[in-house]
Amino acid sequence: MIFLHLILSFFCFLTLTSVFCIDKICNKNNCQLPYCQCAVSNSNPTSLDITDIPQLVLLTFVGNLNKYTFDPIRSFLNPTYRNPNECPISSTFFVNDNYTEYCLVQRLFDNHNEIAMTTSSNKCPLTNCYDENNWRRWSDNDWKREIKQQRLNLIEQSKIHQSHIKGFRVPHLQIDDNKHFEHIRNFHFHYDSSMLFKSSNFIWPFTLNYSFNQTDCINCDDSYQTIETLWQFPLHEWTYPNATASCRILSDSTCLPDDEPYTVDLFFDFIKYNFDRHSSLTLGHRSPFIIELDLFWLLEHQNIRLEALIRFIEYILNSEDYDYVYFVSIEQALEWLKYPRKLDELKDFWAFSCSNTIYEYDIDCSDIELNLLTQDVKESTSKNDSNITDSQLIDRQAEDLFRSSIAFHSIWIFILLILTVLFYDKYFVHK
Numbered sequence: 541m542i543f544l545h546l547i548l549s550f551f552c553f554l555t556l557t558s559v560f561c562i563d564k565i566c567n568k569n570n571c572q573l574p575y576c577q578c579a580v581s582n583s584n585p586t587s588l589d590i591t592d593i594p595q596l597v598l599l600t601f602v603g604n605l606n607k608y609t610f611d612p613i614r615s616f617l618n619p620t621y622r623n624p625n626e627c628p629i630s631s632t633f634f635v636n637d638n639y640t641e642y643c644l645v646q647r648l649f650d651n652h653n654e655i656a657m658t659t660s661s662n663k664c665p666l667t668n669c670y671d672e673n674n675w676r677r678w679s680d681n682d683w684k685r686e687i688k689q690q691r692l693n694l695i696e697q698s699k700i701h702q703s704h705i706k707g708f709r710v711p712h713l714q715i716d717d718n719k720h721f722e723h724i725r726n727f728h729f730h731y732d733s734s735m736l737f738k739s740s741n742f743i744w745p746f747t748l749n750y751s752f753n754q755t756d757c758i759n760c761d762d763s764y765q766t767i768e769t770l771w772q773f774p775l776h777e778w779t780y781p782n783a784t785a786s787c788r789i790l791s792d793s794t795c796l797p798d799d800e801p802y803t804v805d806l807f808f809d810f811i812k813y814n815f816d817r818h819s820s821l822t823l824g825h826r827s828p829f830i831i832e833l834d835l836f837w838l839l840e841h842q843n844i845r846l847e848a849l850i851r852f853i854e855y856i857l858n859s860e861d862y863d864y865v866y867f868v869s870i871e872q873a874l875e876w877l878k879y880p881r882k883l884d885e886l887k888d889f890w891a892f893s894c895s896n897t898i899y900e901y902d903i904d905c906s907d908i909e910l911n912l913l914t915q916d917v918k919e920s921t922s923k924n925d926s927n928i929t930d931s932q933l934i935d936r937q938a939e940d941l942f943r944s945s946i947a948f949h950s951i952w953i954f955i956l957l958i959l960t961v962l963f964y965d966k967y968f969v970h971k
């Protein structure tokens with residue numbers, strides 16, 4: 541690749557034509573699906589007509605995942621809630637290690653939800669937000685250890701193959717010097733979902749191949765460097781009419797008017813209002829609506845928060861006016877973004893398809909036998925782990941080489957050579 545780049549730079553210098561110069565600004569010529577997507581806001585980046593594309597709603601859960609916190613949400617993770625293609629809705633879980641019951645994680649995975657992750661301890665990396673005594677800002681090594689550990693936890697204790705662990709979100713949306721990017725890239729994650737943008741412009745998920753406009757980003761670091769292999773699924777602030785402030789995430793609720801009673805109606809309107817902004821054909825242009833839900837926050841005041849969320853899901857799924865809305869995991873949304881399909885083709889779209897096998901959530905995770913079993917698996921996998929990753933690393937590198945379009949570059953160089961020879965032949969040889 542370095543050799544090719546050298547040749548390109550040489551041509552760029554020699555001819556001063558932009559064809560040979562490697563642009564730093566993302567555009568339709570230097571960035572194409574399925575491997576590259578520029579960061580665009582306020583428009584629909586696909587080539588499809590806007591009324592032909594689905595509105596994707598991505599429910600994402602953070603927080604400790606166990607029987608206690610899971611109980612409230614199980615009611616809408618069952619097959620009664622179905623997308624327009626008849627498949628049950630699915631969500632994404634950013635799992636940490638604190639009080640996590642991994643057999644539950646495994647069940648969620650078996651029932652077609654996506655298991656993504658955050659760091660193992662889920663502590664605050666950048667500021668001391670729990671008022672801890674011995675708090676210190678995370679070093680690069682802390683980030684690495686935390687990410688590596690949680691990935692291992694999922695592989696060993698939930699028995700989820702590493703290739704299924706694709707997504708990462710920084711704990712408490714605290715991005716620090718982009719330290720996490722290098723590590724999640726090394727572990728072959730497919731996407732990050734940590735950046736938070738103002739809701740004045742809705743920015744579509746994009747790849748980090750090129751630098752992007754950070755004006756509206758609330759938690760980004762200026763020191764940003766491009767990272768070729770990753771997608772970004774940005775979150776957006778929440779707003780409400782007559783609000784005095786905006787909310788970073790749904791659980792802030794600081795943007796709801798103080799003078800109105802905190803009711804299911806108000807909360808439902810709040811969610812619906814932000815949904816409408818995303819799906820509006822003039823504002824959000826159906827940009828994916830990502831909702832961050834804290835499991836513990838949902839557990840508190842269930843009669844209002846959870847009720848309102850469930851009412852919203854039912855309202856959308858039961859109305860014919862919203863037959864263009866799909867509740868999917870980020871992993872599924874990513875496939876649609878790479879290979880956009882029209883609404884009427886979605887019924888057969890492989891990434892949104894499902895099997896009808898549904899497993900019971902009523903399992904006893906404290907079962908001693910089960911724990912012993914996971915211990916065994918833990919020992920054997922950790923011994924072989926390094927060998928597995930090494931061989932897979934080689935596969936990955938080979939894949940990357942292929943993707944970086946060596947074939948394409950070879951062909952145009954070849955054509956150029958032929959043209960040069962013909963040109964020379966015609967104008968110089970006969971003289």
Ligand SMILES: *[C@@H]1O[C@H](CO)[C@@H](O)[C@H](O)[C@H]1NC(C)=O
Pocket residue numbers: 638639661662663
């Ligand atoms: C997570 O658990 C560890 C050990 O059990 C504890 O030290 C830590 O404070 C917990 N972190 C959070 C964010 O609750």
Ligand SMILES: *[C@@H]1O[C@H](CO)[C@@H](O)[C@H](O)[C@H]1NC(C)=O
Pocket residue numbers: 741753754755756
């Ligand atoms: C970046 O975004 C801001 C806010 O949306 C906009 O005002 C500005 O023109 C953008 N800058 C560039 C270079 O596109």
Ligand SMILES: *[C@@H]1O[C@H](CO)[C@@H](O)[C@H](O)[C@H]1NC(C)=O
Pocket residue numbers: 570571572575576747749768769770943944945
């Ligand atoms: C963007 O990154 C992908 C890796 O995800 C890579 O395959 C692709 O070649 C990159 N595209 C450009 C134009 O750099």
Ligand SMILES: *[C@@H]1O[C@H](CO)[C@@H](O)[C@H](O)[C@H]1NC(C)=O
Pocket residue numbers: 781782
């Ligand atoms: C916002 O304020 C206006 C004027 O005070 C009022 O008419 C309107 O109903 C309010 N909207 C909401 C959603 O509270």
Ligand SMILES: *[C@@H]1O[C@H](CO)[C@@H](O)[C@H](O)[C@H]1NC(C)=O
Pocket residue numbers: 919920921923924
């Ligand atoms: C490691 O892998 C080998 C071959 O794949 C297998 O026979 C063995 O049981 C695994 N476990 C350990 C601890 O070596």
Ligand SMILES: *[C@@H]1O[C@H](CO)[C@@H](O)[C@H](O)[C@H]1NC(C)=O
Pocket residue numbers: 924927
């Ligand atoms: C893993 O690799 C190491 C060093 O390459 C080797 O000594 C060991 O036998 C391998 N283990 C297995 C199970 O293949």
